[in-house]
Amino acid sequence: MTDSANNASVCFHDYAPEQGDFLSDVMQGFSNQQKSISPKYFYDQRGSELFDEICRQPEYYPTRTEISILQSNAEDIARLIGPDCVLIELGSGVSEKIRLLFDVLSPASYLGVDISKDFLLLSTKRLARDYPELEVHAVCADFCHQLELPAQCQSDRLVAFFPGSSIGNFEPDDAVRFLKEVATMVGRGGKLLIGVDLKKDSDILNSAYNDAAGVTADFNLNILQRMQQELDVNIDMSSFNHRAFYNEELGRVEMHLVSQCEQVVVVEGEEIPLIANETIHTENSYKYHLGEFADLSALAGFRVEQIWTDAQKLFSVQCLVVG
Numbered sequence: 001m002t003d004s005a006n007n008a009s010v011c012f013h014d015y016a017p018e019q020g021d022f023l024s025d026v027m028q029g030f031s032n033q034q035k036s037i038s039p040k041y042f043y044d045q046r047g048s049e050l051f052d053e054i055c056r057q058p059e060y061y062p063t064r065t066e067i068s069i070l071q072s073n074a075e076d077i078a079r080l081i082g083p084d085c086v087l088i089e090l091g092s093g094v095s096e097k098i099r100l101l102f103d104v105l106s107p108a109s110y111l112g113v114d115i116s117k118d119f120l121l122l123s124t125k126r127l128a129r130d131y132p133e134l135e136v137h138a139v140c141a142d143f144c145h146q147l148e149l150p151a152q153c154q155s156d157r158l159v160a161f162f163p164g165s166s167i168g169n170f171e172p173d174d175a176v177r178f179l180k181e182v183a184t185m186v187g188r189g190g191k192l193l194i195g196v197d198l199k200k201d202s203d204i205l206n207s208a209y210n211d212a213a214g215v216t217a218d219f220n221l222n223i224l225q226r227m228q229q230e231l232d233v234n235i236d237m238s239s240f241n242h243r244a245f246y247n248e249e250l251g252r253v254e255m256h257l258v259s260q261c262e263q264v265v266v267v268e269g270e271e272i273p274l275i276a277n278e279t280i281h282t283e284n285s286y287k288y289h290l291g292e293f294a295d296l297s298a299l300a301g302f303r304v305e306q307i308w309t310d311a312q313k314l315f316s317v318q319c320l321v322v323g
């Protein structure tokens with residue numbers, strides 16, 4: 001980051017999860033028949049950087065498609081949302097997509113929420129530097145828990161922005177629970193602008209999550225590196241491989257780490273045996289038909305106000321309203 005961004009003013013609120021949560025979630029996930037780790041643990045500083053790199057891979061259509069939808073429809077989106085809102089971006093990452101809307105939207109203030117603390121600080125400071133008139137807040141928190149809004153962000157004009165199809169990382173029931181929380185947060189008449197990835201040819205999906213440069217593989221494997229760095233874990237990273245595939249029946253891309261051999265992983269002194277080819281399930285990315293997502297939103301109290309898609313109907317950006 002340049003010095004100018006370093007000096008930019010961001011109101012920072014830290015509710016970052018405790019280290020103990022990581023350990024207990026790993027122990028819990030490893031005790032299941034299908035071993036798993038929550039995808040939220042992908043995002044340490046290195047994981048956030050790798051995700052940013054994934055977004056630039058030619059096979060990874062979601063980012064460039066969502067950006068082009070936002071660019072082509074920015075005026076329309078701004079008309080629906082209206083000026084002077086408090087814009088809350090959930091899982092804000094690099095906070096790049098929101099820049100496409102700032103000029104047309106003229107929000108009163110911006111709040112970025114992300115679990116990856118240093119990355120969040122860096123991204124929001126860059127925003128504050130580039131938009132000096134804008135009041136910028138950052139909350140480091142797990143958005144699966146009820147969000148404590150800073151007092152300065154309380155408003156009857158709250159609009160949530162949840163891009164990147166991160167909604168697909170939730171099991172559908174959990175997605176409804178999450179959207180209900182968002183609906184409560186923005187209140188009656190409040191809006192959610194959300195990126196939702198659509199069902200499509202499985203070849204497109206399989207190549208998007210298996211880029212030729214191996215960046216998604218590095219991203220997946222980095223979760224083991226993070227365990228090594230932050231927990232008392234003995235794990236041989238080189239004995240795991242990345243696997244990602246579209247599960248047609250369940251309508252989701254699954255990511256796994258595959259043990260190449262029979263081995264024992266030691267976590268805080270506890271021995272966890274893995275047989276050859278056993279997998280640790282690290283992520284689901286559910287894909288939706290437009291109708292399926294409308295039904296899911298309705299269960300959470302949202303009505304679909306407008307949908308924008310690309311010509312190939314790969315991805316959608318949707319404006320949902322409470323009530």
Ligand SMILES: C[S@@+](CC[C@H](N)C(=O)[O-])C[C@H]1O[C@@H](n2cnc3c(N)ncnc32)[C@H](O)[C@@H]1O
Nearest residue numbers: 040043091092093114115116141142143163164
């Ligand atoms: C798929 S990336 C999307 C990033 C960006 N919004 C975009 O559209 O390119 C998911 C983002 O959500 C954040 N994230 C993942 N799980 C989270 C959680 N449980 N609570 C808060 N942030 C989370 C990650 O750190 C990451 O920045």
